[in-house]
Amino acid sequence: MNLKPVNITADRTAATLIIRWSDGHESRYPFAVLRAACPCAECRGGHANMSAQPDPQAFEALLEDTPANRLKNVEAVGSYAITIEWEDGHHFGIYNWDYLRALCPCPICRGKAE
Numbered sequence: 537m538n539l540k541p542v543n544i545t546a547d548r549t550a551a552t553l554i555i556r557w558s559d560g561h562e563s564r565y566p567f568a569v570l571r572a573a574c575p576c577a578e579c580r581g582g583h584a585n586m587s588a589q590p591d592p593q594a595f596e597a598l599l600e601d602t603p604a605n606r607l608k609n610v611e612a613v614g615s616y617a618i619t620i621e622w623e624d625g626h627h628f629g630i631y632n633w634d635y636l637r638a639l640c641p642c643p644i645c646r647g648k649a650e
Contacts, residue, residue, distance in 0.1 A: 539637055544618065546607055553607065555636065563640040570620060571605040572597030573639050576628035590639040595646070 543556040551567040573594035577583050580591075603623035613619050613630050621627035637645070 540615075540633055541636075544610065546610055548607065551601075551605075551607075553610070557637065561640075561645075563636070563642065563645070565636075565639065565641060567605050567607050568597045569594055569639070569641055570607075570631070571622060571626075574620075574626070574629040575631060575635060578628060588635065588638075590635065594639070595641060 539561075540558050541555045542558055543554075545554045546552075547554060553565040553567065553570060555563045555565070557563065573590040574580075575586070575590075577586060580586055604626070606623040607620060608623045609621040609627075611619050611621070613632075617630045617632040618636075619627060619630050631639075640646075
């Protein structure tokens with residue numbers, strides 16, 4: 537996939553990260569889903585559990601409103617990804633574009649993933 541974001545917006549009021557992609561698609565990621573799908577080794581349970589695809593259980597995440605799922609900052613990682621810093625200090629996951637697109641929670645993208 538050669539898709540790239542053309543715009544990334546963090547709506548803290550709605551607790552949603554919004555990405556508009558180069559193909560015109562818009563993805564709306566609840567912060568709880570992003571945190572539950574954190575791709576870092578610590579959250580995945582070690583390097584042996586790392587995967588290029590999000591864990592399907594991330595879509596069922598119902599995290600309370602705590603510092604663990606409140607977005608503090610989003611930073612670019614080169615031209616291929618973002619990293620998210622959460623209010624609890626966690627900031628290890630690198631969410632590349634392919635991973636984020638696979639994580640899109642919209643019905644169209646979830647239908648493709650199933």
